[in-house]
Amino acid sequence: MASLRVLGHAFRAWRRNRTWAKHEPETPYLADLLSGAPVCLHVGASDGRHSYVMTQVAPQARIYAFEPSAFAFEVLQTTVAWHRLGKQVTTIHAAVGDKPGEMLLVTPKKTSGRMGRAYAYVAETRPNGPARPDLDDTGMDVQPTPVITLDGYCETHGIGRVDFIRMDIEGAELRALMGAVAILDRDRPHVLLEIHPDMLKARFGASGEAVLDIFRDRGYRMFALNGDRLEERTTLVPGLPWKDYFFIHPSRAAKLPDGVFKARMAA
Template sequence: MRNVSLDVKRKTYDALQAIGDPKRVNEFYAELIGRTVSSHVAGGDIVVDAGAFHGRQTLALAAAVGPGGRVFAFEPLQPAFVVLSTQLRRHGFEDAVQAHQLAVSDHEGDMPFHHIHQAPGRSGRIWEGSPTERAGGFTATELRVPVARLDTVVGGSGPVRLMHLDLEGGELAALRGAVGLLARDRPLLLFRNSRGVAASMFGYDAGAFCGFFDAAGYELFNVLGFRFQQRDWTTGRQPGWYLGVPAEDEVAKGTLHGMIDDVAAQHGLAAIFA
């Protein structure tokens, strides 16, 4: 993986921006995420998908682990959970996936959850509408949903290989509820996070965010393979997807580095790392 200067990182982010084709860049990021899973997960593995929504990533994970593996999928919003369950039946993954209509966080019980009617995929524990959403008249209904810690629900399983989190800013809270799993199994973490926006909503700062991973013995990288540290917190134009890799896992770092370079070459983007 790449531990380079901020200047080199900024030049890479600017090079992607200069392409001027958001669809092409988004497809590049999407393949990086998909290849991260396929390069790290094998048949028989146990994985977690928190924030499963309609199950796009859940289905990909279920296919990757095969009939001998298991996916723990979490989706608290009832309409989305119905779609998720239907998708699992349609694709024959009912036995491979344990679907839970739960939110995941650092405590047990229940909590507020906002259903965004015009964009249900943006629903989450806390919602602060963006200017575009406010201008579009987006509306939200506040519900209460059951919540659990990943240590409680998944902790009794075999070793977890990967955790995929897309929780509209609630990723750090979910990981705080999985410290036992992180210490025991050392899974690869693949998660989305909006940095300052998420921190302001959930009451933490850059120091608390980076300090959590340091304390857990994890190194953070974004999906371009650049090391992410506190000094990167306010750097613009970087991708919103991150990899948490156990600090001792040099094999994973090398494998992921090669995979990222391969995907960049296939998309004609190798020059962004020059």
């Protein structure tokens, strides 16, 4: 039986979904990407709010939601059940990386005393000093988590096409994408990716540029919000610890739903 803490977090997510409240600013643009019966991978699913939006803008969507935190995974399962989305959303308790195995999930403890679950990330070993370089914390919780690759999961479960990937994994972006190159090469899925330059450098020995190269090498175009305006970019927005970016491949442009992305890709 779910704990009161899990039920409280799940109720907050359920209520916000039902009232369409406090979604990230990129969320409304999913309707301009998804139609028909898309297959979507939600990586770093947390309480499943993006999964919920996908089911609303594409009611026939099939969503695979990956979440490494044991606590957040319970919240995710509860939220999915309350929305009666079990036939559309498959939940997977795992982190995503470049090879299968096991890692540690590091969750910072905020100065307020609460756990910073939105800032949790995977690591090979327990960090020395602060949990993260980009925020103040007063300690951390560390728990083991299984790690899979998206390519491996899709092959094992017979997923022959992926249309969309949403990924928010606090600096592990490059590793996860390296474990999804077969999907990127085969399907050219649309991608909404939160990129964390500071975490990539400090905790993963990588960079935002290396993440962009994954998409540049495959001919993707990149878009980001500037205020309430969607603009095309070739570089990351400077000076930000993290930001969401859309990646769209020209080969998929003709089949986009009518909307801002289809118009921009035709320009």
